[in-house]
Amino acid sequence: MCLILIAYRAHAAYPLVIAANRDEYYRRPTAQAAYWADHSHVLAGRDLECMGTWLGVTRDGRFAALTNFRDPREHKADAPSRGHLVSDFLVSNLNPRTYLESIKDGASRYNGFNLLLGDADGVFCFSSRESAAQELPPGIHGLSNHLLNTPWPKVVRGKRRLQQTLARGPDTDALLQLLADRDPAPEGELPNTGVGAERESLLSPALIVSPEYGTRASTVLLFGTDAGVRFTERTILPGGIPGPTVSLSFSLKA
Numbered sequence: 001m002c003l004i005l006i007a008y009r010a011h012a013a014y015p016l017v018i019a020a021n022r023d024e025y026y027r028r029p030t031a032q033a034a035y036w037a038d039h040s041h042v043l044a045g046r047d048l049e050c051m052g053t054w055l056g057v058t059r060d061g062r063f064a065a066l067t068n069f070r071d072p073r074e075h076k077a078d079a080p081s082r083g084h085l086v087s088d089f090l091v092s093n094l095n096p097r098t099y100l101e102s103i104k105d106g107a108s109r110y111n112g113f114n115l116l117l118g119d120a121d122g123v124f125c126f127s128s129r130e131s132a133a134q135e136l137p138p139g140i141h142g143l144s145n146h147l148l149n150t151p152w153p154k155v156v157r158g159k160r161r162l163q164q165t166l167a168r169g170p171d172t173d174a175l176l177q178l179l180a181d182r183d184p185a186p187e188g189e190l191p192n193t194g195v196g197a198e199r200e201s202l203l204s205p206a207l208i209v210s211p212e213y214g215t216r217a218s219t220v221l222l223f224g225t226d227a228g229v230r231f232t233e234r235t236i237l238p239g240g241i242p243g244p245t246v247s248l249s250f251s252l253k254a
Contacts, residue, residue, distance in 0.1 A: 052083020
């Protein structure tokens with residue numbers, strides 16, 4: 001993922017709302033979101049190159065999602081896939097705190113990342129840049145390719161629009177529309193992450209479109225106070241064209 005927007009205990013009927021975009025090279029093979037054949041309690045898309053994932057949820061309400069930390073100076077060509085940090089949590093029976101403690105010492109093996117995960121007891125964010133987990137307080141949060149709530153334009157704009165959407169009720173279509181924002185940030189607001197001004201501008205919208213790289217999926221995950229979970233993931237085709245959409249609902253296990 002390159003943008004994750006989170007509303008945590010910020011709506012009376014939906015204690016957790018997640019709206020997220022996954023950005024990736026089009027050449028990387030990907031399976032559409034589904035229950036996994038080898039782990040039937042996991043609902044997620046799948047990276048078919050390394051068999052990890054970018055965002056997923058389990059039937060008992062555990063979820064995880066990932067963004068990369070953008071710093072081309074520290075890229076390691078032989079690093080393991082960060083998608084396993086998500087899938088390993090989803091297929092385990094570890095609680096978030098225990099899992100994050102288990103990966104802390106090995107985080108430096110990976111290229112930079114932010115890992116968001118949680119369950120009924122809380123939502124946590126871990127950055128390989130800080131090597132420490134933080135529990136999210138109630139409110140609206142945003143995570144892109146820097147630390148949690150770093151005020152990059154897409155994060156600031158996304159958080160504001162998420163707040164507005166919650167005020168009208170967390171409608172899935174409205175959240176997908178939020179994620180479809182293609183407007184680049186003004187030049188003076190662009191971050192400087194070492195990739196050059198032209199690429200910073202290309203990467204600044206919520207939905208990224210370029211010939212070889214772009215937003216591949218938009219996902220909305222709603223947890224209701226009625227113990228219902230709604231998962232919607234729309235495939236984004238090259239050119240930013242909306243593709244097939246998977247929509248699945250289930251009730252949390254007691």
